[in-house]
Amino acid sequence: MSVPEATADYPLCPVTGEPAAALIQTVSCEFLARLWEIEFKVDARPSFGGATHLSLWRSPTGLMFFSPAPVGDADFYKTFYKTLGPKLFPSERRPRAEFRLAASHIASGARVLDVGCGFGGFRPFVAHADYLGLDPHFSGEAADWSLSESLGEHLIKNAGAYDAVCAFQVLEHVERPADFFAEMTAAAKPGGLVIVGVPHVPSAMTRIPNFLLNAPPHHLTWWSEDALRALAGRNGLAVETIQPVAWSKMDSLVYWIERCSPVRCRDVYFKHAWPWHAAALTGLILGYVANKLFGPPRKTKDEGAGLLLAARKPLER
DSSP states (O other): OOOOGGGSOOOBOTTTOSBOSEEEEEEEHHHHHHHHHHHHOOOOHHHHTTOSEEEEEEOTTSOEEEESOOOOOHHHHHHHHHHHOGGGSOOSSSOOHHHHHHHTTOOTTOEEEEETOTTTTTGGGGTTSEEEEEOGGGTTSOTTTEEOSOHHHHHHHHTTOEEEEEEESOGGGSSOHHHHHHHHHHHEEEEEEEEEEEOBSSSHHHHSTTOGGGSTTTOOEEBOHHHHHHHHHHTTOEEEEEEEEOOOTTTHHHHHHHHHOSOOOSSOOOOOOHHHHHHHHHHHHHHHHHHHHHOSOSSOSSOOSEEEEEEEOOOOO
């Protein structure tokens, strides 16, 4: 499962471009592929390409990232979304808590671009604004308020067009998050906002053993506050807030799985060991019951469901 650190080259942090600070662990692609197959009925092998192992690294900013960073292909996500079903995606009835936080930064009448909009869960929270969603993976879902195109394609005719450019739980899915964030910045007007919500480390999500939703080819990066500050700073943006996101109906199951798991990860996150598999199953079963009984925790001392960055693009001089 792991290799000696002395034999590994240190890859560059996908945010700062500086060498990683430490190797955390190396995991077999075949092991992850088998888990994806068993749990979600999806074939992840084509997404891994020719890679046999992936290494998890920590950057000096605290960002955790996989190298290589295999992005889930279209077939992977088509099957994955079908397995999850639309009821497990954010919606007006089951919104992410970060939607309310983000909406509080957006003025009435503002032009808003929601990159990776999915089923448009953020849209009801900015009814006071002019909303447009982008998502090539959800083509045809709502042609009146979304476009099936990438951000790069959209920028050709819409650079500097938006008062707020948002991406919720998207940055961790891309191979080059710094490039993606730079495109978001390019889409914002001078003086406009760039808002991103991301999964973070440490968190309940990173403590659940063999937690596939936080693994490649789905999640490629786990974020820290310092990493978000570095991302904004390298694009010349001024950070207005970095806020922890409270648990909601959308994601509180993760909180309860972690609370109910007899094994909690620290320095190793993926391992083919029966106590780990049993702990993951126990956490899921008991967590599901606890979530049904108690729902989102009202007050908790843990790190919350994620981080939300709001950063402002400077005015042109």
